[in-house]
Amino acid sequence: MTFRVLITDPLSEEGIFPLRQSENLEITIETELSPNDLIAMIQDYDALLIRSQTTVTREVIENAPNLKIIGRAGVGVDNIDLEAATEHGIIVVNAPDGNTNSAAEHTMAMLSALARKIPQAFLSLKNQIWDRKSFLGVEIKNKTLGIVGLGRIGTEVAARAKGQRMHVLAYDPFLTEEKAHKLGITKGTLEEVLNQADFISIHTPLLKETRNLIDEEAFEMMKDGVQLINCARGGIVNEDALYDAIVRGKVAGAALDVFEVEPFVDHKLLTLPQVIATPHLAASTIEAQESVAIDVSADVVSFLNGGLVQNP
Ligand code: NAD
Numbered sequence: 001m002t003f004r005v006l007i008t009d010p011l012s013e014e015g016i017f018p019l020r021q022s023e024n025l026e027i028t029i030e031t032e033l034s035p036n037d038l039i040a041m042i043q044d045y046d047a048l049l050i051r052s053q054t055t056v057t058r059e060v061i062e063n064a065p066n067l068k069i070i071g072r073a074g075v076g077v078d079n080i081d082l083e084a085a086t087e088h089g090i091i092v093v094n095a096p097d098g099n100t101n102s103a104a105e106h107t108m109a110m111l112s113a114l115a116r117k118i119p120q121a122f123l124s125l126k127n128q129i130w131d132r133k134s135f136l137g138v139e140i141k142n143k144t145l146g147i148v149g150l151g152r153i154g155t156e157v158a159a160r161a162k163g164q165r166m167h168v169l170a171y172d173p174f175l176t177e178e179k180a181h182k183l184g185i186t187k188g189t190l191e192e193v194l195n196q197a198d199f200i201s202i203h204t205p206l207l208k209e210t211r212n213l214i215d216e217e218a219f220e221m222m223k224d225g226v227q228l229i230n231c232a233r234g235g236i237v238n239e240d241a242l243y244d245a246i247v248r249g250k251v252a253g254a255a256l257d258v259f260e261v262e263p264f265v266d267h268k269l270l271t272l273p274q275v276i277a278t279p280h281l282a283a284s285t286i287e288a289q290e291s292v293a294i295d296v297s298a299d300v301v302s303f304l305n306g307g308l309v310q311n312p
């Protein structure tokens with residue numbers, strides 16, 4: 001029996017090798033589909049492979065009578081209607097480990113760039129201005145990094161921050177004293193993290209419970225001059241509340257990789273000189289993209305051929 005696999009986001013060619021190798025799979029790659037194009041096409045496919053660009057809505061799922069498996073080449077599955085998938089007996093697999101290191105490295109790059117105003121200084125120099133006064137930074141050594149969400153990525157960020165001689169204070173409902181002790185960090189409540197941190201980095205998934213977790217009230221609890229990094233998901237930090245907190249001087253800077261609505265070409269947060277940003281690039285390395293695509297491809301091949309999956 002031949003199965004049809006649709007790939008709708010750019011995936012590493014090396015990473016989809018397990019699919020290419022499989023003789024009973026027919027692969028279609030269409031990375032510029034509109035939501036309506038996807039709804040029209042999906043009925044013919046047994047498997048769908050995506051990254052974060054494609055949104056798999058209930059409507060997509062209801063128009064997919066043959067769909068058996070959705071593979072998310074990455075961690076977050078917030079772009080898939082999981083309830084609808086479950087109702088229709090469609091299994092969802094992701095790649096939870098493949099981009100952990102890249103996301104942690106990107107977070108640390110954002111932290112350094114934020115503390116030393118590197119993007120702003122570069123922009124100034126590109127505009128042919130030699131300005132040394134406007135970009136006075138702060139050291140991160142001996143500062144407290146507050147981590148909200150100490151899962152795979154948060155833990156890697158904590159280890160790196162320790163290496164930079166920062167104090168790490170983390171909140172995660174599942175963090176034990178034992179794990180905190182082993183990592184050489186302090187376990188705190190969300191309030192303690194918000195109250196005490198000089199830099200705060202968000203590493204939770206986007207869930208009902210974490211949407212707008214960092215809202216006006218949360219900003220109120222933070223230290224004056226705090227700096228925020230969000231390389232997790234747009235929607236966890238309320239963008240209007242962040243904008244207001246920066247304008248009134250509560251927040252000294254923010255480094256954002258993710259946004260409530262993506263993609264976009266202009267955004268009010270980017271009008272603020274205190275904000276630095278990347279267009280959802282934390283997992284965009286050769287290594288991570290190859291790894292996440294291999295993981296989901298292997299699960300798709302196995303599942304379609306009656307085998308087990310590693311990351312349901
Ligand atoms: P993970 O599941 O290993 O860790 C998430 C942690 O968040 C868990 O330990 C969980 O207990 C904790 N958590 C859940 N709810 C919480 C809450 N209310 N408060 C505090 N902690 C809470 O996931 P991960 O691999 O570390 O990835 C985290 C998120 O980062 C992903 O869900 C994804 O959305 C995002 N991500 C983004 C990029 C990017 O390109 N920007 C790349 C990879 C992952």
Ligand code: MLT
Nearest residue numbers: 051052073074075076283
């Ligand atoms: C993820 O959740 O893994 C990230 O959004 C990375 C991505 O898919 O680009």
